[in-house]
Amino acid sequence: MAPHELLLIPGPSPVVPRVLDALAKPTVSHVGPDMVHDLEEACENLKKIVFSEGGQPFIVAGAGTLSMEMAVVNTAGPSDRVLVLSQGYFGDRMAQVCRAFGYDHDVLSSEWGRAVTPSELQARLEAGSYDIVACTHVDTSTGACAPVEDYGRVLAKTGALFVVDGVCATGGIAERMDAWGIDVVLTAAQKCLGAPPGLALLVLSETAMEKRRRLPAIPAYYADLLRWLPVMRDPSKYFSTPCVNEMRAFAEATRIVLEEGLEARFRRHALHAAALRAGLGALGFRLFTDPGFLASTLSVVRYPEGVDDRAFRARLAENGVVVAGGLASTAGQVFRVGHMGNLAPADVRFAVEAVERTLAGLGRPVEPGAAGKAVDGVLGA
Numbered sequence: 001m002a003p004h005e006l007l008l009i010p011g012p013s014p015v016v017p018r019v020l021d022a023l024a025k026p027t028v029s030h031v032g033p034d035m036v037h038d039l040e041e042a043c044e045n046l047k048k049i050v051f052s053e054g055g056q057p058f059i060v061a062g063a064g065t066l067s068m069e070m071a072v073v074n075t076a077g078p079s080d081r082v083l084v085l086s087q088g089y090f091g092d093r094m095a096q097v098c099r100a101f102g103y104d105h106d107v108l109s110s111e112w113g114r115a116v117t118p119s120e121l122q123a124r125l126e127a128g129s130y131d132i133v134a135c136t137h138v139d140t141s142t143g144a145c146a147p148v149e150d151y152g153r154v155l156a157k158t159g160a161l162f163v164v165d166g167v168c169a170t171g172g173i174a175e176r177m178d179a180w181g182i183d184v185v186l187t188a189a190q191k192c193l194g195a196p197p198g199l200a201l202l203v204l205s206e207t208a209m210e211k212r213r214r215l216p217a218i219p220a221y222y223a224d225l226l227r228w229l230p231v232m233r234d235p236s237k238y239f240s241t242p243c244v245n246e247m248r249a250f251a252e253a254t255r256i257v258l259e260e261g262l263e264a265r266f267r268r269h270a271l272h273a274a275a276l277r278a279g280l281g282a283l284g285f286r287l288f289t290d291p292g293f294l295a296s297t298l299s300v301v302r303y304p305e306g307v308d309d310r311a312f313r314a315r316l317a318e319n320g321v322v323v324a325g326g327l328a329s330t331a332g333q334v335f336r337v338g339h340m341g342n343l344a345p346a347d348v349r350f351a352v353e354a355v356e357r358t359l360a361g362l363g364r365p366v367e368p369g370a371a372g373k374a375v376d377g378v379l380g381a
């Protein structure tokens with residue numbers, strides 16, 4: 001990315017020119033051959049991205065919250081019990097979705113900055129049985145990554161459907177649907193996948209699809225996956241006009257993901273996270289997130305005593321980098337930096353140098369060049 005104003009909020013992430021060019025192509029018929037080709041390819045690619053052999057992908061205009069809602073209403077029956085594992089703001093949102101539709105649900109929460117541990121999940125499952133267990137892979141409010149693979153191992157001993165919110169992880173951190181026993185990955189286009197915002201994405205396992213078929217009626221119309229299924233199988237069919245340009249841009253974004261290679265992409269996200277944290281550490285910053293739960297897709301960074309959130313972020317934006325503030329009780333205490341999608345090493349270095357200039361501008365003591373050196377030490381530059 002040309003670092004003019006580098007968008008490093010934890011989503012949307014910067015959109016590279018190849019994807020923007022796809023977005024700018026003339027609008028075509030939503031049931032015509034170009035769209036059919038791109039939607040078919042995007043569906044296939046989405047399955048590959050979440051390591052699903054026989055899963056059913058869905059790509060629908062909306063955003064992550066719609067995919068959360070679709071995941072719940074298409075898998076939970078009226079007498080089902082749902083367990084929501086929450087490690088922050090978006091886990092709590094999942095509980096709100098359950099509440100909005102009147103599902104019987106419990107919430108097992110962790111302290112912010114950590115995630116529910118597999119043994120805590122195990123203990124809860126021994127105390128009561130659930131039909132659906134939903135977790136947030138990475139909660140964007142805290143930067144904590146849940147041990148999804150371990151949850152899957154615990155849940156394999158139960159009959160519960162396993163739903164994973166991958167909005168802040170899919171395409172940046174491994175989500176091996178088949179191997180980990182995940183039944184639903186719900187996600188969105190605008191973070192690690194590097195597409196513009198505007199799509200709700202889901203992949204359902206065969207078991208989750210069977211469950212949907214067994215439900216007599218669900219409290220949804222547009223969000224009913226059975227209405228979308230014919231379109232996903234044959235995009236020349238119509239249910240509701242899809243956002244053609246956005247979907248074609250998303251198809252291009254998935255091509256970029258697969259061209260890079262998933263494992264290489266996961267490693268790059270981890271490398272960028274380590275480099276950014278080394279640079280910020282050299283500037284005296286400390287992370288909010290427990291070191292045992294750090295996600296490689298964003299960093300939630302505590303302000304040192306005396307640094308004002310608004311002044312810091314405004315000046316950082318003047319220095320070319322846009323980051324986000326804290327959510328809920330962390331507002332004013334932390335800033336959140338996304339390092340996901342199609343960032344280059346130079347973007348990470350630029351961001352850290354911009355933070356250094358910002359601190360200096362705010363009259364804080366900094367050792368010039370130390371942060372860039374720490375970044376280079378990790379990136380091997």
Ligand SMILES: Cc1ncc(COP(=O)(O)O)c(C=O)c1O
Nearest residue numbers: 063064065090138140167168188
């Ligand atoms: C983990 C997680 N889940 C769900 C959402 C909701 O997604 P959206 O804002 O696209 O509705 C977000 C948004 O940041 C998120 O980070």
